[in-house]
Amino acid sequence: MKFSIIAFVGSLITSASALQNYQTADKQLNITSPLLHGTYVAGQILPLSYIPINSKVALNIYLKGGDNETAIALDADTSNDPTNNAPIKVDNATYYQHSINYVIPTTYSAGNYECIFENTASGSNTSIPISLLAYIPPSDASSVIATAAPTASAVTETSILIAQPSKA
Numbered sequence: 261m262k263f264s265i266i267a268f269v270g271s272l273i274t275s276a277s278a279l280q281n282y283q284t285a286d287k288q289l290n291i292t293s294p295l296l297h298g299t300y301v302a303g304q305i306l307p308l309s310y311i312p313i314n315s316k317v318a319l320n321i322y323l324k325g326g327d328n329e330t331a332i333a334l335d336a337d338t339s340n341d342p343t344n345n346a347p348i349k350v351d352n353a354t355y356y357q358h359s360i361n362y363v364i365p366t367t368y369s370a371g372n373y374e375c376i377f378e379n380t381a382s383g384s385n386t387s388i389p390i391s392l393l394a395y396i397p398p399s400d401a402s403s404v405i406a407t408a409a410p411t412a413s414a415v416t417e418t419s420i421l422i423a424q425p426s427k428a
């Protein structure tokens with residue numbers, strides 16, 4: 261009995277972390293990356309991935325920390341273009357997952373940030389809270405290896421997560 265409970269909890273955790281498919285309140289967009297409360301590193305990639313559910317979505321994406329805000333993508337691609345985007349079939353409908361690899365500026369300080377997905381078609385903003393770790397300058401090779409290793413694997417894991425829906 262105890263074993264099956266442990267196995268069940270384990271599978272819940274696995275399925276929760278295996279795939280984020282976060283739907284915005286207006287139900288027009290699914291955000292698969294960045295991960296809610298995910299940790300990313302200045303100077304490295306912030307992977308963005310989204311699936312327009314509704315063809316009317318008009319998307320701007322921002323990275324905001326404190327008073328500072330940067331536009332990652334204005335009028336981001338939301339087209340149903342099978343050449344550049346991964347098709348996903350849900351029931352009988354085909355959707356397209358779009359990906360942007362944004363390199364976080366090295367000047368960004370560590371702290372809490374929001375990745376804001378603004379859908380100007382519905383007038384609704386969706387905020388994905390993330391944390392940034394400070395840039396690690398490559399000049400100090402030993403600290404790069406020591407500090408960057410766990411983060412590098414987190415980024416790799418994220419790109420595996422992004423790849424999953426396209427296999428479905």
Ligand SMILES: *[C@@H]1O[C@H](CO)[C@@H](O)[C@H](O)[C@H]1NC(C)=O
Pocket residue numbers: 281282283290311348350355
């Ligand atoms: C979008 O997300 C919702 C909620 O997670 C899910 O039910 C739906 O199947 C997703 N749609 C696509 C195309 O991924």
Ligand SMILES: *[C@@H]1O[C@H](CO)[C@@H](O)[C@H](O)[C@H]1NC(C)=O
Pocket residue numbers: 325326327328367369
């Ligand atoms: C905003 O950016 C400036 C210049 O990069 C920096 O000095 C300041 O600390 C940042 N403020 C916040 C709240 O992150």
Ligand SMILES: *[C@@H]1O[C@H](CO)[C@@H](O)[C@H](O)[C@H]1NC(C)=O
Pocket residue numbers: 351352
């Ligand atoms: C998908 O299409 C088939 C054949 O047209 C239909 O029988 C089925 O009900 C459809 N499923 C959904 C979920 O719309």
Ligand SMILES: *[C@@H]1O[C@H](CO)[C@@H](O)[C@H](O)[C@H]1NC(C)=O
Pocket residue numbers: 322329376378383384385
């Ligand atoms: C959505 O976020 C953008 C960027 O921060 C901002 O300019 C806009 O006013 C926000 N819109 C709403 C409805 O909050």
